[in-house]
Structure formats: structure tokens, C-alpha cells
Amino acid sequence: MTFSVVGQVGDAFGVAVASRFIAVGSVVPAARVGVGAVATQAMAKVSYKEDVLGLLASGMGAPEAVAQVSSADEAAEHRQLGVVGVHTQATHTGGECLTWAGGACGRDVTGGWAIQGNILTGPEVVERMRETWLARTDLPLPRRLVETLLAGDAAGGDARGRQGAALYAVAPGAGYDASGVLADLRVDDHPDAARELARLLDEHELVFGAPEDVVPLEGALAQEVAERLGRLGHAHEDPAAALTAWAGERNLEMRLTQRGIDARVLEVLRRESP
Structure with missing residues (x-):
């Protein structure tokens, strides 16, 4: 019911997500400055976010963190996780997730990434997102995450349609009060949620961006x-x-x-x- 990208650009981490699910931003994304970012979806378990971030902070790798939280969860086969840490990344799709479901992860010159989705129109959604993420190394993290999400949406996205979308990203010293929150935007209920999220990011960049040109x-x-x-x-x-x-x-x-x-x-x- 959801597709997401978890990404890293240097010391910035974040998640962009879209779904035929109201207020998806209240469930899926989490990130912590200096540690990494997590997306929990499918039959999402919200506690995974803090659990995985805590394990990353302790020095555990993303695959091991996913394995540890999944091993104690009887419903793990119904869940998806995307995780990116400072030097590590992983994506997990349980065998009972509704089709089409799957993901991909890797690392490029800017850092790690993990892309995953379930109840998608097909594997082309993840593939288009992967291609876009790898092609847009020129963009700052929030814009790169949203462009990747838009690519998945254009490729078919959630097979049930559109409703919610969200962006959450952190970086040291970022934000209006230097709290570390680089972007925190949510579209809770909109017929074209991913594009509405992109519009909100435009407004966010206008208000919070540094002088240019x-x-x-x-x-x-x-x-x-x-x-x-x-x-x-x-x-x-x-x-x-x-x-x-x-x-x-x-x-x-x-x-x-x-x-x-x-x-x-x-x-x-x-x-x-x-």
C-alpha cells in the first residue's frame, strides 16, 4: 500500500513516502541526526523506527538491525523496512506482503539508499525510483527524495491510487532554529499527494532556503x-x-x-x- 525512498547525502538522512493511506507521514518515516533514517511500511510496526535507529546508533549495521527487530516479531513476514545508516543500508520485504512488493538498496558517491514498496502496479515503480535516485546526485537531499518519489508515482505507484505523502529529513545544524530538522512536510489527504508534496517543498525552500542568485x-x-x-x-x-x-x-x-x-x-x- 506504500512506496518509499530512504536516502543519504553526506551527513543528511531522510525519507520520502507516498501511499493510498491517510496521514502516511505519521506512520512510515523517521530519521535521527548523525545516525540514519528508517521507513516502516506494509503492515507497519511504528516501534521499528526507534528500535532500528537505536541499533544503528549503537554501531550495528542496517542488515543486522533489520534481522534483529524482525526475529522477535511474529508478523515480520507481513512487513517492509528500508534502513540507511552512516555506512550501511538494507531493505526488507516479508514474504507475505501483498503483491507487487519488493525493494532495492545500495550506495553511491553521496551515501546509502533503500527503495521499497508494496501493493504496487509492478516492479517498474521501484526500478524507476532507483534510476532517478542514482541520476540526481546533483540535488540536495529533500529535493532528491521527492524527485525519486515522483518518479515512482509516475511509473504507477500504489495500485490502489493516491492519498497521502510525506517528507522527513535531518542534517546537523539544519532547520529554522538549527535543531537538525531539514524538512518535515506532510500531505495527509489529497488526490495527487506526491505532487502536492512537491509543491509544499517548493514553498518550504522559498521560506527556509538561503539567499541565491x-x-x-x-x-x-x-x-x-x-x-x-x-x-x-x-x-x-x-x-x-x-x-x-x-x-x-x-x-x-x-x-x-x-x-x-x-x-x-x-x-x-x-x-x-x-
Whole structure:
């Protein structure tokens, strides 16, 4: 009923998942800074997440961690697990998981990965996800996870349809308050959940991303920005001061820079001040 990718890019770990299951993000993904990430699915056992992360933190490899939690579980043959640690990875599909079910795992230049799914339209879902993950080493982890999930969705995904999707990723010092949470996004109930998750990631990157493609705030551009900010109620003799006030109101303060104006901030300003 679910397909997921667990991945690593350097010291960042995360999971992206989609399913014909409401609020799938409350069940499947988990990750811990400096340790790894886990996806528990099929007849998911939520306690697997903390159990496996604890074993990884103790130094155990992913295959051994999967074997240990499965050995004490009478329903293990109905479950799937994807696990990635600092130097290890594993995917497990129990023999009683509903067809089509299976997975793949490996390691590339950025780190480990594990892809798995059950009640899928066919093995092409996992294969397309594997191809996409391996091809997109240029992307940061959250975007790479979501692009891989979209590839699985486009290949057929969950044979029953779409409903929920989620992204959870961690990295040292990441997040609004440097807590380590790189992304935590959920689509609980949507007819095109994977694409809605991608839209939320776009918004997340806009709000939490660092300045990029910065243009100096001078000359004709400074005048344009000042005029647009004035139309939005932020008139000020100093365009930079007006920009700071508006960006704080618009939750774009993390993209502010003394070097000028971020290209994506300028795009939003132009869109919102016709």
C-alpha cells in the first residue's frame, strides 16, 4: 500500500513516502541526526523506527538491525523496512506482503539508499525510483527524495491510487532554529499527494532556503523594489529597510542578504505587487 525512498547525502538522512493511506507521514518515516533514517511500511510496526535507529546508533549495521527487530516479531513476514545508516543500508520485504512488493538498496558517491514498496502496479515503480535516485546526485537531499518519489508515482505507484505523502529529513545544524530538522512536510489527504508534496517543498525552500542568485539592490532595480514595496504598504526612503520589513511579514527573512535581493524574493515581490 506504500512506496518509499530512504536516502543519504553526506551527513543528511531522510525519507520520502507516498501511499493510498491517510496521514502516511505519521506512520512510515523517521530519521535521527548523525545516525540514519528508517521507513516502516506494509503492515507497519511504528516501534521499528526507534528500535532500528537505536541499533544503528549503537554501531550495528542496517542488515543486522533489520534481522534483529524482525526475529522477535511474529508478523515480520507481513512487513517492509528500508534502513540507511552512516555506512550501511538494507531493505526488507516479508514474504507475505501483498503483491507487487519488493525493494532495492545500495550506495553511491553521496551515501546509502533503500527503495521499497508494496501493493504496487509492478516492479517498474521501484526500478524507476532507483534510476532517478542514482541520476540526481546533483540535488540536495529533500529535493532528491521527492524527485525519486515522483518518479515512482509516475511509473504507477500504489495500485490502489493516491492519498497521502510525506517528507522527513535531518542534517546537523539544519532547520529554522538549527535543531537538525531539514524538512518535515506532510500531505495527509489529497488526490495527487506526491505532487502536492512537491509543491509544499517548493514553498518550504522559498521560506527556509538561503539567499541565491542575489542581485545588487541599486539603480533602476532599487527604484522598482521601492515602488513595489510602497504599493504593499512598506514605503521607506531606504529600499533595503523597506525590504527587510516586508520580508519579515512575508516569512522570507532567511533569504535576506546585505549583498542585494534574492532572485526568488524578487519574483515573489513582483508577483504580489502588480
